[in-house]
Amino acid sequence: MDGKKRHHDDDEKAQSSDDDNYVPYIPIKQRKKMELQQVKKRLLKQDEGSGSGAADSSDNNAGGEDDKEEEEEDIGPNAYISLLDQHSELKKKAEARKETAREKMLKEEKKILESVAESKALMGVAELAKGIEYTDPIKTGWRPPRYILARPPEYHSKVRKKWHILVEGRELPPPVKTFREMKFPKAVISALKKKGIEKPTPIQIQGIPTVLSGRDMIGIAFTGSGKTLVFTLPLIMFCLEQEKRIPFMSNEGPYGLIVCPSRELARQTQEIIKYYMDQLAAEGFPSLRSALLIGGVQMKEQMEIVKRGVHVVVATPGRLMLMLDKKMVTLDVCRYLVLDEADRMIDMGFEEDVRTIFSYFKGQRQTLLFSATMPKKIQNFAVSALVEPVTINVGRAGAASLDVIQEVEYVKQEAKMVYILECLQKTSPPVLVFAEKKHDVDAIHEYLLLKGVEAVAIHGGKDQDERIRSVEQFKNFEKDVLVATDVASKGLDFPDIQHVINYDMPEDIENYVHRIGRTGRCGKTGVATTFVNKTVEESVLLDLKHLLMEAKQKVPQFLASMQADSEIYLDIGGEVGCMYCGGLGHRIANCPKLEAIQTKQAASVGRRDYLAHNAADW
Known part of the structure; x- marks a missing residue:
C-alpha cells in the first residue's frame, strides 16, 4: 500500500514540474x-550606462559584454546588416571559392599538358x-x-x-602592306x-617580311588565307639569290x-612553285628547278630532276625518308625547311619521321611551320626545333572561316x-562531298x-594516276562533284x-574546320552542310556547338x-577550349582524343608485356 502511494506521489511531482516548464505557442x-522590445530595452540600458562615470562603466563592462553575447544569441550576428549587403558579401565569398577552383583546374591542366608533351627535342x-x-x-x-x-x-x-594579326616573339619584323x-x-x-592577287592578305602582310628576314616562324591562319x-x-x-652567286651543279641541292x-x-x-619559277625564267631570270617526291610515282622520273641539280624539293614524309635513307637525295646544302599542315603531320604519325628528317641537315636551317589548326600541344612540341621563333596568328588557331555559312542538319x-x-x-557546282x-x-x-x-572520287585506296586524274577533272570544271575522304581536306585549293x-x-573538330575551309576562300562566300x-559522339557535337x-x-x-558540366570552365585562364586537340566544347582534362590515345598506349604496353612474357617462356 505504501509502495503504491509513493509511486502516485512521484507521478504528481513529475506532472507539476512539467506544468512549470510549459511554454505556450x-x-x-x-x-x-x-x-x-527586448532589443530596445537593451539599447536604452546601454545609453544610460554610457552617460554614467568611468568607474561605473568599468564596473559594468563585464555585464555589457554579457549583454552583447546574449543579444547575438537572441537576434543573430547579421541582424543590423541589410539583405543586399549580406548578398554581396556571400557573392564575394563564392567568387573567391570559384577563383580557387579555377586556379586548381589550371594547375591540373598544366600537369596534363606537361605529361603528354614530347620529352625528345625536335632536333637532329x-x-x-x-x-x-x-x-x-x-x-x-x-x-x-x-x-x-x-x-x-x-x-x-x-x-x-x-x-587582327597577333604576333609573339623578340625583335619583330614590321608588317609590310604591298608586294x-x-x-x-x-x-x-x-x-x-x-x-x-593584287595585295597581300593579313598573314602575308606580317608573314612574308618575317620569312624574308630569316626568322623561324609558326604561322596560323584560317583556311584559304x-x-x-x-x-x-x-x-x-x-x-x-643562290643561283646568281654560284649556279647549282648536277646532283646538288635542294x-x-x-x-x-x-x-x-x-x-x-x-x-604553285613551278608557276612562279617559269614566270621568272620567261622574264630573263636564271632558270630554277623544283622536284616532287611523293609515293605512287616511279622514283626514276623523280631522280632525273634531282640529278640535274634541284633548288626546291616538295615531298611527302614516306617517299622523302626512303630517298634520304638510300642517299638518292641529300640535305647537305639545305637551309630552308617548311612543314605545311604541321599539326596534321604529327597527328598522322609522321612525328618520328619529321625528327629523323632533321638529322639529315648539316647546318642551321630556317624552319617554318604552317597550319589552320595548331593546338598548344603542337606549338610546344615545335619550339625545340625553332630559333627565336615568331608566332603569327590571324584569328584563333582552329577557328572556322567567317566567310563560310555553316548549316548543321539532323539526318x-x-x-x-x-x-x-x-x-x-x-x-x-562545283561541290565537294566528304565522308x-x-x-x-x-x-x-x-x-x-x-x-x-x-x-569523281578520291581516297587513299585508289591508284595515284586515278587520284591525279579525278582532281584535275574537278579543278578544270569537267566534273561537278568530288567525293573524297580527308585526303582532300588538308590545304587543297x-x-x-x-x-x-x-x-x-x-571524329575530330580540326578535320571539320579543314573540310569546310575548302569553300569560302580568298574573300568569297561558301556554304557548308553537315549531317549529324x-x-x-556527344563531345564532338559540343565542340561543333561552340564553333558555330x-x-x-x-x-x-x-x-x-546540349549542355555538359565541363562547359562552365571553358573560358578560364585565357586559353579557350582544349590545349591538346583545340576543341571548344571541352578542356584538356575531358579531352576524348587524349583519352583515346592514352587507352591505345596502355593497351599496346599490356600487349608488349604479354608478348615479352610469352617469348621468355619459349
Whole structure:
C-alpha cells in the first residue's frame, strides 16, 4: 500500500514540474515584437550606462559584454546588416571559392599538358649528341624599305590591330602592306596579278617580311588565307639569290625542302612553285628547278630532276625518308625547311619521321611551320626545333572561316544518301562531298553516277594516276562533284567551290574546320552542310556547338539544348577550349582524343608485356 502511494506521489511531482516548464505557442508576429522590445530595452540600458562615470562603466563592462553575447544569441550576428549587403558579401565569398577552383583546374591542366608533351627535342641526332645549339636566327640580305623601318612601333601595332594579326616573339619584323614594298621583282608582281592577287592578305602582310628576314616562324591562319605564298615566294627569292652567286651543279641541292602530309597537297604546292619559277625564267631570270617526291610515282622520273641539280624539293614524309635513307637525295646544302599542315603531320604519325628528317641537315636551317589548326600541344612540341621563333596568328588557331555559312542538319543514317541529292540543289557546282570511310566514298560516288550527276572520287585506296586524274577533272570544271575522304581536306585549293557537304561529322573538330575551309576562300562566300545524328559522339557535337557560336552561325535547337558540366570552365585562364586537340566544347582534362590515345598506349604496353612474357617462356 505504501509502495503504491509513493509511486502516485512521484507521478504528481513529475506532472507539476512539467506544468512549470510549459511554454505556450506564440505566433511569429508576436515573437518578433517581443524580440524588438527586448532589443530596445537593451539599447536604452546601454545609453544610460554610457552617460554614467568611468568607474561605473568599468564596473559594468563585464555585464555589457554579457549583454552583447546574449543579444547575438537572441537576434543573430547579421541582424543590423541589410539583405543586399549580406548578398554581396556571400557573392564575394563564392567568387573567391570559384577563383580557387579555377586556379586548381589550371594547375591540373598544366600537369596534363606537361605529361603528354614530347620529352625528345625536335632536333637532329648529331646536334643533340654534340650539344650543338643555335641561338641566333639566320641572317639574310633582305631589309624592309627605310621609311617603314623609321616608323614608330605604335604605327606597326596599329596595322596589326587593323588586320587582327597577333604576333609573339623578340625583335619583330614590321608588317609590310604591298608586294612592291616587299621588294619582289616586277616579274613576280605581274605573275601574282595574273592570278588575281593584287595585295597581300593579313598573314602575308606580317608573314612574308618575317620569312624574308630569316626568322623561324609558326604561322596560323584560317583556311584559304594565302599561307602557301608566305613560304613559297621567299624561298624562290632565296634560291634565285643562290643561283646568281654560284649556279647549282648536277646532283646538288635542294636549298629548300617543303614537307606536306598528303600527295595532293604536295602536288598543288609544287605546281604553285613551278608557276612562279617559269614566270621568272620567261622574264630573263636564271632558270630554277623544283622536284616532287611523293609515293605512287616511279622514283626514276623523280631522280632525273634531282640529278640535274634541284633548288626546291616538295615531298611527302614516306617517299622523302626512303630517298634520304638510300642517299638518292641529300640535305647537305639545305637551309630552308617548311612543314605545311604541321599539326596534321604529327597527328598522322609522321612525328618520328619529321625528327629523323632533321638529322639529315648539316647546318642551321630556317624552319617554318604552317597550319589552320595548331593546338598548344603542337606549338610546344615545335619550339625545340625553332630559333627565336615568331608566332603569327590571324584569328584563333582552329577557328572556322567567317566567310563560310555553316548549316548543321539532323539526318537519320538511312536517309543521308538520298538527302545528298536534295543538298546539291542549294548551290551551283562545283561541290565537294566528304565522308570518313573509303567504302562510303565509293557508295556515294556510285549513287550519284546512277542519278546522272557528273562526279569523281578520291581516297587513299585508289591508284595515284586515278587520284591525279579525278582532281584535275574537278579543278578544270569537267566534273561537278568530288567525293573524297580527308585526303582532300588538308590545304587543297579548289577554284570557286560553292558548297561543301559533310556526309558524316568527322571524329575530330580540326578535320571539320579543314573540310569546310575548302569553300569560302580568298574573300568569297561558301556554304557548308553537315549531317549529324545520334551516332555522333556527344563531345564532338559540343565542340561543333561552340564553333558555330564563335563564328556567329545559327545553332540548331538540338545542339543548343546540349549542355555538359565541363562547359562552365571553358573560358578560364585565357586559353579557350582544349590545349591538346583545340576543341571548344571541352578542356584538356575531358579531352576524348587524349583519352583515346592514352587507352591505345596502355593497351599496346599490356600487349608488349604479354608478348615479352610469352617469348621468355619459349
